Amino acid sequence: MNEFASLSPLLILVGASLIILLLEAFGQWSKRWLHSLIALASLGGCAIFAATFWGKGAGYFQGTYTLDNIAILMTVLFSLAGFLVILVSLSYMIQHGFNRGEYFSLLLFAVSGLIIMTTSEDLIVIFLGLETLSVASYVLAGLKKEDEKSSEAAIKYFLLGSLASSFLVLGLAFIFIHSQSFSLKEISFVIDKSENSPLFLIGFSLVLIGFGFKVALVPFHMWTPDVYQGAPTPITAFFSVGPKAAGFLVLFRLLRPFLEPIFSRQNLQIILWLLSALTMIVGNLVALRQKNVKRLLAYSSIAHAGYLTIALMTQDGQGLIFYLLAYLFMNIGAFSILIALSPNGQEFHELDDFNGLATRAPWLAASMSVFLVSLAGFPPTAGFLAKFYVFSTAVRQGYTGLVIIAVLTSLISVFYYLRIIVHMYMSKQISKITIKADDPILLVVIFFCLYGVLQLGLFPGRVLTLIQKAVLSLPPL
Amino acid sequence: MATFLFYLLSIITVASVVAMIFSRHQAHNALLLAVAFTSLGGLFALLQAPFIATVQIIIYAGAIMVLFIFVIMMIDLRQPFPPLRKKWVFALGALLIVVIFFELIMVIKSFPTASKATNLDFGHPASLGKLLFSKYLYPFEITSILIVAAMVGSLYLARRKER
Numbered sequence: 221m222n223e224f225a226s227l228s229p230l231l232i233l234v235g236a237s238l239i240i241l242l243l244e245a246f247g248q249w250s251k252r253w254l255h256s257l258i259a260l261a262s263l264g265g266c267a268i269f270a271a272t273f274w275g276k277g278a279g280y281f282q283g284t285y286t287l288d289n290i291a292i293l294m295t296v297l298f299s300l301a302g303f304l305v306i307l308v309s310l311s312y313m314i315q316h317g318f319n320r321g322e323y324f325s326l327l328l329f330a331v332s333g334l335i336i337m338t339t340s341e342d343l344i345v346i347f348l349g350l351e352t353l354s355v356a357s358y359v360l361a362g363l364k365k366e367d368e369k370s371s372e373a374a375i376k377y378f379l380l381g382s383l384a385s386s387f388l389v390l391g392l393a394f395i396f397i398h399s400q401s402f403s404l405k406e407i408s409f410v411i412d413k414s415e416n417s418p419l420f421l422i423g424f425s426l427v428l429i430g431f432g433f434k435v436a437l438v439p440f441h442m443w444t445p446d447v448y449q450g451a452p453t454p455i456t457a458f459f460s461v462g463p464k465a466a467g468f469l470v471l472f473r474l475l476r477p478f479l480e481p482i483f484s485r486q487n488l489q490i491i492l493w494l495l496s497a498l499t500m501i502v503g504n505l506v507a508l509r510q511k512n513v514k515r516l517l518a519y520s521s522i523a524h525a526g527y528l529t530i531a532l533m534t535q536d537g538q539g540l541i542f543y544l545l546a547y548l549f550m551n552i553g554a555f556s557i558l559i560a561l562s563p564n565g566q567e568f569h570e571l572d573d574f575n576g577l578a579t580r581a582p583w584l585a586a587s588m589s590v591f592l593v594s595l596a597g598f599p600p601t602a603g604f605l606a607k608f609y610v611f612s613t614a615v616r617q618g619y620t621g622l623v624i625i626a627v628l629t630s631l632i633s634v635f636y637y638l639r640i641i642v643h644m645y646m647s648k649q650i651s652k653i654t655i656k657a658d659d660p661i662l663l664v665v666i667f668f669c670l671y672g673v674l675q676l677g678l679f680p681g682r683v684l685t686l687i688q689k690a691v692l693s694l695p696p697l
Numbered sequence: 698m699a700t701f702l703f704y705l706l707s708i709i710t711v712a713s714v715v716a717m718i719f720s721r722h723q724a725h726n727a728l729l730l731a732v733a734f735t736s737l738g739g740l741f742a743l744l745q746a747p748f749i750a751t752v753q754i755i756i757y758a759g760a761i762m763v764l765f766i767f768v769i770m771m772i773d774l775r776q777p778f779p780p781l782r783k784k785w786v787f788a789l790g791a792l793l794i795v796v797i798f799f800e801l802i803m804v805i806k807s808f809p810t811a812s813k814a815t816n817l818d819f820g821h822p823a824s825l826g827k828l829l830f831s832k833y834l835y836p837f838e839i840t841s842i843l844i845v846a847a848m849v850g851s852l853y854l855a856r857r858k859e860r
Contacts, residue, residue, distance in 0.1 A: 234842055241849065281835035322853045329846040336839055348839040352846055359850030374854075 226278035226287045229270040229295055230332055230339075236262030237328035244321030252319070259306055259324040263331065267299035275693070284342040284403075289690035290537070291339040294469055297545060298338075301461045302331045304552050307665050308559050309454035311656070316452060316565050318363040327458070330356035334466040341404040343392050346470055350388070350434065353463060354381050360458070361451040373450025380443040384433035391426025394419050408477030421487070427474070428491070435467035436522045437529065438499040448518035453562055456514065457555035460521045465544040468528050472540060475532060476694075492533040493622055499526030500629040507636050514558060514569045516636060520595060521551070523633060527626060531610045534617050537691035539609040542684065546594070546602035546676050553669030554591040557584055560656050560666075568653040574643040576650030581657045585644045587666050594673045596637040597630050602676035703743055709736040723769045727762060734758040748822045 240255050247254070270292045279286035287295075306327065313319045329352060336349030358381060362374025396402060398420040399410040411420065433440040448456045478488055503523030510516040524547060531540040560581075561568045578585040594601035607630065611623045656662070676683060710733050717729035734757040742750035829837050 238845075282832070284835045320853070322849055325849055326846065326853075329842065329849075332842065333846075340835075342835075344833070344836045345839065348836050348843060352839065352843045355843060355847045355850060359853060362854060365854065 223278055223280050226273055226276075227280050227285065229266040229287075230335055232262050232265045232269065233328050233332040233335070237325045237332070240321045240325045240328070244325070252321070255321045255324050256306060256310060259328060260303060262328065263299045263303045263306070266331075266335075267296045270295040270299075277693075284345050285339055286341065287339055289693045290469070290541070291335075293541060293687065293690050294338040294465065295335050297465060297548060298331050298334045298462055301458060301465075301548055301552065302327060304556075304665055304668070305454050305458045307661050308457070308552075308556050309452070310661055311659050312452065312454055312559050312562065315563065316364055317366065318452065323360075323363060326356045326360055330360065330458070330462065334462050337466045338469050341473060343395070343402040343404070343407075347388060347392060349466075350470075351385065353466070354385065354434075357381075357459065357463065360455045361447055363452050363455065367450075369450035370452065371450075373447045376443055376450075377447045380433070384430050384440070387426050387433075388430025391423045391428075391430060394423025394426065396423075398423065404473065404477070411477065424478075424488075425491070428471075431467050431471050431474075432495065435464050435471070435528075436499075436525050437495050438502045438522065438526070439495075441499070441503070441522050441525075444522055445515050445518040448521070449512060449515045453514070453555055453559050453567070456518075457552050460517070460551050460555070461544075461548045464521070464525065464528075465548070468525075468532060468540060468544065471532055472535070472537060476535065489533060492529060493619070496526050496529035496533065497622060497625050499523065499529060500626055501526075504629040504632045504636075508632065510636070511571050512569050513571060513574065513640060514567075516640075517551070517554060517558075520633065520637075523629065524595075526629070527607060527610060530614050530619070530622060530626060533622075534610075534613050534619065536610060536613040537694070538684070538687050539606070539613055541687045541691070542676075542680070543606040543610055545683065545687075546606040546673070549669045549672030549676065550591045550594040550601070550603055553666060553673065554588065554595065556662060556666045556669065557588045557591070560584055560659070560662055561653065563654045563656040568651075571640065571643055572649075573651050573653050574640055575647035577644040577655075579650065581655050583663075584655070584657055584666075587670050588644065589641050590670060590673060592637040592640055594677070596634045598634075600674070600677045602673045602680075605677055605680055699743060703740070706736045706739045706743070709733075710740070724766075727765045727769060730765070731758050731762045734762070746821075748825055751822075 236258050240258055243251075243255060243258075270287065273287050274289060274292055277286070277288055306324065309323075313323060333349050333351075333353030333356060336352060337346050338349075340346055340349065358374055358378040361377050362371050364370035392402070395407065398417055399407045401407055401410070429440060433443075436444045448459065451459065475488070475492075500523055503519050503521075503526055507516055507519035507523065510519060528540060528543055531543060558567075558569055561573060577588075590601065594603035597603045597607045599605075607626075611626060614623050614626075713729045713732040713736070717726050717733065720726055720729065735754055738750045738753035738758065741753055
């Protein structure tokens, strides 16, 4: 019974999502606030139920579903992301004309897809979780049906995402032919015996391409700016946090058996080194030329994928999860400010629209500055510590060259982040756009993200020990 | 009887595929392809693979053909394609045919005998069902979530604006 109860986080989400659909079909139009309440309650319940299994290592379905400590941490992180995204979209969805139950339902399906991906070490389950996430994401990107850009984002995401999925499936098939198994544990046994099987290498590279697409690593990043710009802003915030975190965690689990320092898998390390360096350089350089802040944040998210790849390469689980958590707060915070600048079905996200924001809405400008400074990686914010941990582990393991590239590209990134701050504080003209600064829920979310960024930046101790415990509880290989 | 059926189905398959290649009308092409898929399903049934036969008919002759016909309907091509006149297309096609022909010969030569390649249960619905409800139960359940998500999403996108 206890084992079955470990499924509860997933069951709550899927159940709530189906209930919302039924309410949408048969419920009263006037009681629509109920949808958001159910969605929020289910996400909260999901996090709480997951947390009760801390340290128990419960699982179900013959070990294809395992709620180990890392999975619990990620489940809490995804629930938090979903919770914040729903809160910031409450007034946005009414003003932008997609006030429907399907929105909550699809978002909950997407979050359950994320949880499915991170709670398994079985490649089929991971793939199906990824597909659940993707299918829900394609529709979420196109929620604004009347908006051309939103539909364009949905179509582009769908076409390129399907292509990436087919790479992934082909890769899984090759790996299965080679090892006769979908379980990561069994695969790692087989691999140790046969060093360089071409089938396995092809399969593994194809899987890497599939996930590289999902987390927007550089040769596979083409979809990111358009999708991020076209999708409704709360959804963009979700895309930049959720799928990225899940993708990196799956890659972390996937690469663990193959990156042990004892074996020193040269080829794989070279590939990851190149991907990481390319992602950091291209992401940051192209971001310099962006005039649209939403697009700029898209390129910034590509650049951050590069930094995260360093943590992946050094198998620094602690640094990786801490980075993802810090990234959640600063990114959802920054996107919440963008939502405050999207009143009445319009979106004002050009750089010039930020002119003089400091005099018109000083609190918004100040919070935005903190988030941007954190994204750039200045102390005393969470972004600084996150980068610091990842880079210092990399230096200790001898990747000095890569860290030099990372630090240089971070310096480049300071320029475009600071440019937004300059527009807000030092511009002579003042833009006349309407600002929606009186929405209490939005302000609460911004304040909460601000708190998260500063808490993780100044007193990260308790969170760090929690993450450390989770990483140490992973079974040795 | 089985031999007779085998030749009958093979002839139908080959004939409809050849007719499909030479026909220049999209709807006829789709129809002939459906005939080819269905008779191919019959061939699988003759080889005592009932599950693969059913799947062949349901998925290829059913679902995929519906997809084709939708696409033909949507892009709305009134007149058939003009015949190809470019020489390099023929040359490339001929080259590919030769390559595939030799590949097939090599595959057939190195093919393991039937008893080695499959056991009796292979492709049988019962064994598949057992696997689906034991070893692959969790993926099976996730698939249902995936399908619900896809259905909700497509219904949302396809519906007209209301109120």
